[in-house]
Amino acid sequence: MRQRLANLTATDIFLWVIRIAIIGLVVWGSATTLASGKYSAENWADFFIFGLSQGGLYALIALGYTLVYGILLMINFAHGEVFMAGAFTAFHVALAFGNSGFLDRNPVVALLVVTLVSMVTSVIVAVLLERVAYRPLRKAPRLVPLITAIGASYFLQYTFRGLYGSGISTYPDVAALKGEWIIGGVGILKTQAVVIVTSIALMVALYSLLRFTKTGKSMRAVAQDKEVAGLMGIDVDRVITITFALGGALAGAAGVLYALIYPQVHFFMGFVPGIKAFTAAVLGGIGNPVGAMLGGFFLGIVESLGPSLFLDGLGIPAPYQLKDVIAFSMLVLVLIFMPAGILGEQLYEKKA
Amino acid sequence: MMETTMNDHVHVDNGHYAPAKHWDWREVLKLGLMGGGVSLFVSLVGMVDTFGKKDVIGGVISQGQVLLVLIWMGFGYLVTRRMSGHTPSRTVAGAALAGLVSSGMLVGLVLISEPINLRSVLVEASPALVEMLTLGLSTALGSVILLVAGAALAALGAALPLLPERIRRPLLPALAWTLGVGVFQDVLAPVLPRPISGFLFDNISGLSVLGAIVVLAAVAGATVLWARQGESVRQRADALPPDQKKMLRWAIIGGSFLLVAFMPQLLGKFLSEVLGTVGIYILMGLGLNIVVGYAGLLDLGYVAFFAIGAYVMGVLTSTGELGFGWSFWMAVPFSVLAAVVAGVILGVPVLQMRGDYLAIVTLGFGEIIRILVLSDALRPLLGGPQGILAVPKITLLGWRLSGPQQLYYLILFACLAAVFISRRLAESRVGRAWMAIREDEDVAEAVGIGLVKHKLMAFAAGAAMAGLAGAIFATKLGSVYPHSMKLEVSIWVLCLIIVGGMGSIPGVAVGALFMMGLPELLRTFAEYRLLFYGALLVAMMLVRPEGLWPEESRRRELHAGENNQVAGRPPGAQT
Numbered sequence: 001m002r003q004r005l006a007n008l009t010a011t012d013i014f015l016w017v018i019r020i021a022i023i024g025l026v027v028w029g030s031a032t033t034l035a036s037g038k039y040s041a042e043n044w045a046d047f048f049i050f051g052l053s054q055g056g057l058y059a060l061i062a063l064g065y066t067l068v069y070g071i072l073l074m075i076n077f078a079h080g081e082v083f084m085a086g087a088f089t090a091f092h093v094a095l096a097f098g099n100s101g102f103l104d105r106n107p108v109v110a111l112l113v114v115t116l117v118s119m120v121t122s123v124i125v126a127v128l129l130e131r132v133a134y135r136p137l138r139k140a141p142r143l144v145p146l147i148t149a150i151g152a153s154y155f156l157q158y159t160f161r162g163l164y165g166s167g168i169s170t171y172p173d174v175a176a177l178k179g180e181w182i183i184g185g186v187g188i189l190k191t192q193a194v195v196i197v198t199s200i201a202l203m204v205a206l207y208s209l210l211r212f213t214k215t216g217k218s219m220r221a222v223a224q225d226k227e228v229a230g231l232m233g234i235d236v237d238r239v240i241t242i243t244f245a246l247g248g249a250l251a252g253a254a255g256v257l258y259a260l261i262y263p264q265v266h267f268f269m270g271f272v273p274g275i276k277a278f279t280a281a282v283l284g285g286i287g288n289p290v291g292a293m294l295g296g297f298f299l300g301i302v303e304s305l306g307p308s309l310f311l312d313g314l315g316i317p318a319p320y321q322l323k324d325v326i327a328f329s330m331l332v333l334v335l336i337f338m339p340a341g342i343l344g345e346q347l348y349e350k351k352a
Numbered sequence: 353m354m355e356t357t358m359n360d361h362v363h364v365d366n367g368h369y370a371p372a373k374h375w376d377w378r379e380v381l382k383l384g385l386m387g388g389g390v391s392l393f394v395s396l397v398g399m400v401d402t403f404g405k406k407d408v409i410g411g412v413i414s415q416g417q418v419l420l421v422l423i424w425m426g427f428g429y430l431v432t433r434r435m436s437g438h439t440p441s442r443t444v445a446g447a448a449l450a451g452l453v454s455s456g457m458l459v460g461l462v463l464i465s466e467p468i469n470l471r472s473v474l475v476e477a478s479p480a481l482v483e484m485l486t487l488g489l490s491t492a493l494g495s496v497i498l499l500v501a502g503a504a505l506a507a508l509g510a511a512l513p514l515l516p517e518r519i520r521r522p523l524l525p526a527l528a529w530t531l532g533v534g535v536f537q538d539v540l541a542p543v544l545p546r547p548i549s550g551f552l553f554d555n556i557s558g559l560s561v562l563g564a565i566v567v568l569a570a571v572a573g574a575t576v577l578w579a580r581q582g583e584s585v586r587q588r589a590d591a592l593p594p595d596q597k598k599m600l601r602w603a604i605i606g607g608s609f610l611l612v613a614f615m616p617q618l619l620g621k622f623l624s625e626v627l628g629t630v631g632i633y634i635l636m637g638l639g640l641n642i643v644v645g646y647a648g649l650l651d652l653g654y655v656a657f658f659a660i661g662a663y664v665m666g667v668l669t670s671t672g673e674l675g676f677g678w679s680f681w682m683a684v685p686f687s688v689l690a691a692v693v694a695g696v697i698l699g700v701p702v703l704q705m706r707g708d709y710l711a712i713v714t715l716g717f718g719e720i721i722r723i724l725v726l727s728d729a730l731r732p733l734l735g736g737p738q739g740i741l742a743v744p745k746i747t748l749l750g751w752r753l754s755g756p757q758q759l760y761y762l763i764l765f766a767c768l769a770a771v772f773i774s775r776r777l778a779e780s781r782v783g784r785a786w787m788a789i790r791e792d793e794d795v796a797e798a799v800g801i802g803l804v805k806h807k808l809m810a811f812a813a814g815a816a817m818a819g820l821a822g823a824i825f826a827t828k829l830g831s832v833y834p835h836s837m838k839l840e841v842s843i844w845v846l847c848l849i850i851v852g853g854m855g856s857i858p859g860v861a862v863g864a865l866f867m868m869g870l871p872e873l874l875r876t877f878a879e880y881r882l883l884f885y886g887a888l889l890v891a892m893m894l895v896r897p898e899g900l901w902p903e904e905s906r907r908r909e910l911h912a913g914e915n916n917q918v919a920g921r922p923p924g925a926q927t
Contacts, residue, residue, distance in 0.1 A: 011804060014700050075708045092473045133890050142707045143650060144893050147850060150843060151889025158883035162397030165475040275719070278712065318728040325723050328716040335713045336701040 055300020080274020384453025428509025455502020653718025691819025
């Protein structure tokens with residue numbers, strides 16, 4: 001013990017101070033809020049369900065990040081824009097359906113078509129990204145693809161701004177999804193329920209694909225060791241394209257689900273969900289798909305409960321403005337203190 | 353990335369090379385489709401329309417049309433590059449075909465948008481665009497002209513490199529200068545003396561036809577003249593006796609000094625203001641250059657230090673209710689100090705992170721600072737969304753630095769100081785330690801370089817410069833707005849040092865001029881600024897990752913793989 005104390009550097013002490021301060025703040029804030037009884041149990045349940053639906057969205061987008069990172073060891077900065085592309089493009093289809101009444105007559109089919117359009121668009125953008133911007137740079141030093149990704153992100157944002165306009169477009173309301181269901185005494189908005197169920201279903205589908213199909217096996221093999229996988233006869237380029245495509249498809253689906261909860265879409269909508277989804281991916285352990293799913297839900301719940309739980313208790317006015325601060329702080333804290341994430345990284349190469 | 357289709361081109365016949373008998377249809381078609389894709393993109397994103405509002409040559413050709421012309425010529429040129437080994441006529445014909453495909457795709461757009469209203473989805477596919485593309489003529493006639501234009505211009509682009517040197521030498525710079533003068537009309541008109549600008553420029557926009565001809569002829573003539581006389585001038589200069597040579601050098605240096613010193617007076621208020629903004633970005637660029645270029649720590653939250661510097665300056669000097677009313681000179685050290693402290697605080701937790709993670713964490717920090725600064729929670733201190741107002745101008749020995757022309761000198765001085773510091777640091781032990789850390793942290797540590805100390809120093813130095821830049825920015829603007837402290841600023845500064853050349857000081861200046869100065873001068877392009885930045889970043893990373901004015905070692909390291917196929921035995925190898 002004395003040896004360990006003697007080995008402490010100023011850095012370690014500094015970090016411990018930060019740890020204790022954060023934990024202290026969170027505990028104190030939460031205790032204050034709970035003691036004051038400002039929010040009822042129903043409020044907490046609402047926050048929790050909302051957090052679950054947010055989390056589902058983050059998880060779907062996070063899967064895109066984590067799959068690409070697992071294979072290429074690069075952060076696909078432009079993945080948020082892949083998400084945006086799908087949602088923004090599918091908006092036009094949804095609007096057409098809404099105006100013609102198809103959306104009300106046949107909501108299931110209409111939504112499925114809209115989702116399909118969104119997914120296809122996102123897949124196209126993701127695959128194009130890979131082909132044009134990332135593939136030529138596979139052997140470059142790490143900084144270069146990262147910067148390319150940043151450039152591509154801005155390029156896509158402003159392309160879609162030019163194509164679809166700089167205004168905010170609002171998805172039409174889906175009449176069939178208005179209102180809420182009461183389950184076990186708790187009211188869940190129908191939109192939230194759809195989001196939660198669909199995201200879980202998609203995650204299960206992806207997991208099955210990774211675990212049980214041949215394609216999934218080749219994806220895992222390429223993630224483990226690109227060169228050897230190539231020697232084993234796997235078409236590495238094709239697998240990488242498929243990875244991007246899968247990530248894109250999930251992001252596209254997330255786009256439509258996002259629109260169900262926040263009907264406004266615009267060219268910049270991908271940035272913040274993108275960063276938060278990356279946080280979720282890192283939280284759960286980057287490279288680890290199950291980790292991304294859990295990380296997504298965890299982040300969603302914390303972000304939803306957080307402002308009311310501890311920020312309010314600390315006496316901060318308008319705590320909801322700082323909702324994003326919670327997400328970014330979690331990102332920073334996780335990366336500083338727990339870079340391997342909750343479930344542990346599943347990277348076969350050291351990321352240094 | 354360049355696929356070699358040499359196998360298709362070269363046909364070995366009894367051991368001799370013979371020119372390929374068949375065109376490479378696929379190459380031509382591919383280039384045509386790519387050209388068409390770019391043309392469609394440029395039209396649908398709205399560039400053709402927006403740029404089309406201003407003319408290059410008044411009444412003759414608009415900027416939007418020039419854009420399309422350049423695209424088709426560019427792809428025609430690419431055809432020549434890819435189809436080497438064919439006869440010139442074949443190449444030009446192939447280019448014409450590619451051009452036809454490209455403009456054909458545009459014609460497709462024109463034809464489709466007549467029956468189908470694309471506007472509800474693609475906002476730019478409007479009748480105005482169609483009219484511009486068909487030159488205001490009927491659909492049929494306009495489409496035909498479009499097709500012919502595409503083919504002809506691509507053929508022209510292909511023919512240009514094939515022209516004899518005598519013609520090519522003067523032609524290209526002449527065209528480039530004409531285009532430049534036309535595009536930069538807003539900048540040049542106030543600077544040039546009245547009679548010249550009146551003659552050169554059309555009343556409404558762009559060059560006058562006569563003015564264009566004059567510029568073309570002048571540049572062409574100058575190029576020819578220089579080609580003939582330039583060599584002899586250089587020889588004469590070299591042949592001077594050494595003390596006269598020295599005098600010549602001093603004259604040139606002295607002349608540049610005078611030019612820089614009197615630039616605000618020469619250029620007028622608007623351009624001085626632009627130079628001032630460029631200067632602030634150069635300052636930030638130099639700081640980030642230390643962090644990213646020397647030490648290799650990718651910091652995406654750099655704007656946080658800028659914000660801290662600006663806010664501290666604002667709070668300390670503001671004469672409003674949030675401020676203390678100090679003077680600029682008293683507040684500057686505190687600004688810089690606050691930024692340095694922030695740099696160290698940020699640096700400590702991220703000491704062990706590498707590459708991507710470091711980038712994301714710093715991005716997170718930057719965003720946290722931005723949100724905090726905007727929030728209501730800190731409004732009593734920092735003014736919330738309104739920021740801090742009433743930041744007074746700088747007074748130096750009783751003399752107020754009021755206009756952009758005077759502020760220029762302060763910024764110039766700050767930049768020179770920063771350049772001096774950067775160079776001394778780079779050439780010192782600390783600088784060498786940074787470069788060792790940049791190359792390979794583990795080896796650097798093994799060799800005995802203290803990682804903690806040096807990384808923190810890098811962060812601190814970078815933060816100091818950003819803090820200074822923020823402080824100057826606050827006084828320049830007269831207020832501190834939280835909305836100027838966005839992530840994009842960090843990205844811009846990163847872009848400019850990458851485009852200019854990481855780790856290279858002249859590169860920072862080039863990058864800043866190019867990426868911050870140019871958009872100010874070309875207001876028509878303002879809407880598409882970030883689109884260009886994004887595309888430029890991607891393109892530069894693919895083609896020239898070391899930047900425009902790189903440090904030599906950087907360039908060698910980034911292109912290391914390319915020249916390795918050296919035939920013959922390596923030195924010292926056994927037989």
